[in-house]
Amino acid sequence: MDLGPFEGDNSVSCRLASQIPDVCRTEDCCLGIDEAGRGPVLGPMVYGICFCPVSRKQELKDSKVADSKTLTEAERENLFEKLDEAKSYVGWALQILSPNTISTSMLQRTKYNLNALSHDTAIGLVQYALDNGVQLKEVFVDTVGPADKYEDKLSKLFPGIDVTVRPKADSLFPIVSAASICAKVARDRVVKGWNFSEDLGGVDTDYGSGYPNDPKTKAWLLKYLDPVFGYPQFVRFSWSTAQTLMDSKGVTVHWDDDDEDGEKAAQRKNNKSMLSYFSASAGSNDQNPTHQTHRFFTDRRLKSLDTL
Amino acid sequence: MAAKKKRSPSVQTDSWVVIAADSVIDTQKQDSDPAFVRLRNPSTDAASLYMLGGGDVQLFEVKAFDEDFHSWFVGQTVQRDGRLLFVTPMDPLYLILPYLIKSGKEEKFQPVDQVVMDEEFPACSRLLSCTRSLASLHHIAEEKEVGKLKFHRYSQEKTMNWLKKKVERTVIVLKKRNISVGERVKSTTYIRVKSESDYHEEDYLRYAHGLISEYISEDLSKALLKHLQLPELTSPKETEPPSKKRKLSDNPVEAGEDYTKFNSADFVRKPPKKMTAAQKSLAKVDKSGMKPMSSFFSPKVKSEKK
Numbered sequence: 001m002d003l004g005p006f007e008g009d010n011s012v013s014c015r016l017a018s019q020i021p022d023v024c025r026t027e028d029c030c031l032g033i034d035e036a037g038r039g040p041v042l043g044p045m046v047y048g049i050c051f052c053p054v055s056r057k058q059e060l061k062d063s064k065v066a067d068s069k070t071l072t073e074a075e076r077e078n079l080f081e082k083l084d085e086a087k088s089y090v091g092w093a094l095q096i097l098s099p100n101t102i103s104t105s106m107l108q109r110t111k112y113n114l115n116a117l118s119h120d121t122a123i124g125l126v127q128y129a130l131d132n133g134v135q136l137k138e139v140f141v142d143t144v145g146p147a148d149k150y151e152d153k154l155s156k157l158f159p160g161i162d163v164t165v166r167p168k169a170d171s172l173f174p175i176v177s178a179a180s181i182c183a184k185v186a187r188d189r190v191v192k193g194w195n196f197s198e199d200l201g202g203v204d205t206d207y208g209s210g211y212p213n214d215p216k217t218k219a220w221l222l223k224y225l226d227p228v229f230g231y232p233q234f235v236r237f238s239w240s241t242a243q244t245l246m247d248s249k250g251v252t253v254h255w256d257d258d259d260e261d262g263e264k265a266a267q268r269k270n271n272k273s274m275l276s277y278f279s280a281s282a283g284s285n286d287q288n289p290t291h292q293t294h295r296f297f298t299d300r301r302l303k304s305l306d307t308l
Numbered sequence: 309m310a311a312k313k314k315r316s317p318s319v320q321t322d323s324w325v326v327i328a329a330d331s332v333i334d335t336q337k338q339d340s341d342p343a344f345v346r347l348r349n350p351s352t353d354a355a356s357l358y359m360l361g362g363g364d365v366q367l368f369e370v371k372a373f374d375e376d377f378h379s380w381f382v383g384q385t386v387q388r389d390g391r392l393l394f395v396t397p398m399d400p401l402y403l404i405l406p407y408l409i410k411s412g413k414e415e416k417f418q419p420v421d422q423v424v425m426d427e428e429f430p431a432c433s434r435l436l437s438c439t440r441s442l443a444s445l446h447h448i449a450e451e452k453e454v455g456k457l458k459f460h461r462y463s464q465e466k467t468m469n470w471l472k473k474k475v476e477r478t479v480i481v482l483k484k485r486n487i488s489v490g491e492r493v494k495s496t497t498y499i500r501v502k503s504e505s506d507y508h509e510e511d512y513l514r515y516a517h518g519l520i521s522e523y524i525s526e527d528l529s530k531a532l533l534k535h536l537q538l539p540e541l542t543s544p545k546e547t548e549p550p551s552k553k554r555k556l557s558d559n560p561v562e563a564g565e566d567y568t569k570f571n572s573a574d575f576v577r578k579p580p581k582k583m584t585a586a587q588k589s590l591a592k593v594d595k596s597g598m599k600p601m602s603s604f605f606s607p608k609v610k611s612e613k614k
Contacts, residue, residue, distance in 0.1 A: 256377040291526070306354065
């Protein structure tokens, strides 16, 4: 697996893929989808698909792929090698969603939540397989959110393909297990060799599992909190763990889509009371009611100053 | 979600981001540095910030682009004050004018350095050092020379002509710069329907008059409007209908509607109406993470963390 394309710019989303086995273009195939790194506050989330001809499912099963969570890192690496060796009939593709992508998606003005991001990534990968001529007949997915809704969504998007969405699909279907191994191996490698684009000067890489409840991760987050910038792009800013720390230890930053409510906020924003529209004598609340700055200046947000 | 943030008042900073012409800081030939000064704003009659160039030869006005939620990155530091200050040349006559008008009521010719005096803003006498000041006083005042001394008396007629010229010059610039002078467009998302060529000369005149009025007193602004032969716009207040009077009647007060009928047994609630297509599509929108409408009405005030 060549992580080069992602490591070149690890602030974006990146797709890595194996060669498409020729047999997959001619024979009916099954495809499994799974993800790795959904929960951690550090590092990317990786989506993986694995596909092979339906007729050779048994061979995959015999290679003893299993749910990646039940395997040690060494076993996973081993199994990934095996999958790579089986390139005559097994293909894979990965979508690495950088922590920066996750942060900016979830924190943008029109919120794009993690489930939607996950669904769209999975859909993108299935479309990638179709676009490359893989003869898909069956798709197996480990669920994100309610399984039947997700299954409906995928079935509608890919008519003619038999979509099965199950919780714990990674332990039920070998092709999903294979996908989960690809995803997990990629995530482990990316996290281990994370290229910090920030100049942190000999960064301490002992950040533990990256999960919010890991004390090592918490300690690392405390250590690398910059009061102004918060965190390196390695951290998912949208995680409440990171947000809580930034809110308590960092400088307060105000955005114009911040949720502010209450009368004080209304007053600050110079909102008028609803009542003022109904009274006949409603005057403006300006300090100098006789003087109204010309719109040339107000339109351009230009003000006179009385002091610096 | 993150805890609510309350804004604390801006703290004083000792640096600003300023845009100024090179001539402002060109002090080579001058004996003093350019400086910010507080002077009486002719339009508001309150203090405003101005700048006098080196040797007080030129006057500049100071305007700040000030919008919520802005900060600067300056080199390796963050500046909380996100304002952008503009230091732009200004005709000192605008600031001298109110003093001349005031003394003009005495209808005497006076030496101008006795007129331009202000206990509140002692720096105003420095305005007379500006190269343009004394040379252009004749635009707003009659002059008399006795020996080597010059005396001045405010002239409303001259001033009106001078301001009219200012307005006309402003119109030329407004046209050249394609400034939208038509009816007020209140929202930035509104699309301007009129093309520039549809603006009338009166729109330009009125707009330019408004701009010049930022530099003169309200009385002068009204006089200028007349001088330009522009009718005064009626303010919306006057067009508002008179408030309704409550009808008086001797009859006893009775309930207009009988709500008790809804309590009877034969009153059955109607089934909810079918949603329209638009409502249906709205109901499908991804609302996860969105705040309920009710949260916008909560009166609680969040405490500021230190």
